[in-house]
Amino acid sequence: MQVDEVVTPGGRRVAAWLPEGSGLPGLERRSAKFVEGLARVGDVLDADGALPRATKLLFAAAVCAVKRDAGLVGHHVAAAAAAGLPREHAEGAVVGLLISRGVEPHRLLAEAVERTYGPPEGEPGAPGDADVPGAYAYFERYFGFVPDYVELLGERAGPALEGYFLMREAALAETPLPPRDMELLLCAVNAGEYQARFVTIHARGARSAGATEEQLVEAALTAMPFAGVASWLPAAQGILESREPA
Known part of the structure; x- marks a missing residue:
């Protein structure tokens, strides 16, 4: 042996x-x-379960990117592609990871996606525009209110709020990765970073986009092999807190 x-x-x-x-x-x-x-x-x-295997492998790749493990990122992107993950879903995840965790995890995932699927194709689309009142309206629609941290940014650094709004709307609702799956990916990433508050935010967003609780649980569990059992506690807290009041 x-x-x-x-x-x-x-x-x-x-x-x-x-x-x-x-x-x-x-x-x-x-x-x-x-x-x-x-x-x-x-x-x-x-x-395959409540979520397709290919989608969960993509979530695992995103968690591994946050953990800065390039080998595991590449392995899981390739496995997701072999399982039938559409290229455009992988490309969407690259955008979503940047707004959640910054440049380095984005780079690791982007490089793995390009090695597997090839470089991005096509021409850039319209860049969009924003103002502070429009940003407030967006957050009012998403949360049902304007959070105080959004108001603070709007009052003290309006252009930064405009940029935050443009990035958030583009990443969460306008990439080819369906909004439900983007929200679930962000649940997985935040579980991997032990961030219960952000799991709650994105679990609510996922529910609004049609996710079931079984899908929330499966998404969050993709973090456990790479972030430890400790990742389940904030994940569970966030999922439970995202339930509608009785």
Whole structure:
């Protein structure tokens, strides 16, 4: 038996979605029971369920980009493409990740998408325009009110609020990744960053876009193998708080 081989049923299931170099054979020998537990979490990620497998693999790639693991990003983008993820959905995720977590995670995901699908095609569209009252109206529609942090930005740095509005509207509602899936992706990313408040915000957005609670749970669970079981606590809190009042 090779020391770099997995031998248990759980190890073989994990190896189907975790690439070589992950230390899985050693982990299996340290605790086959732990690996079986990881496999059962991974069974949710690596199969069609409330969400398609390809979509969940895309969410996993985004979480891995936030964790700055280029190898895992590329692995999961390629796996998502092989599972049938449309190119335009991957391109949409690249835009959404930038507004959520900034330039470096965006770069890692963008490079993986370009390696898998090729560079972006076509010409840039219209850049759009904005003003502070229009931005307030957008947030009123999205939240049902204008949050105080939006008002603060509008009062003290109006052009920045205009930019925030343009980026947010473009990323959450105007990419080829459907709004429901964009909101779910942001739930996964924020679960991976242990941010319950933002899970709540995007879980509410996902529900408004038609997501079920089963889909919210599956999306959030894509973070667990890469951010640890600790990611589930803020994810669960955010999902529970996103429920409509009784």
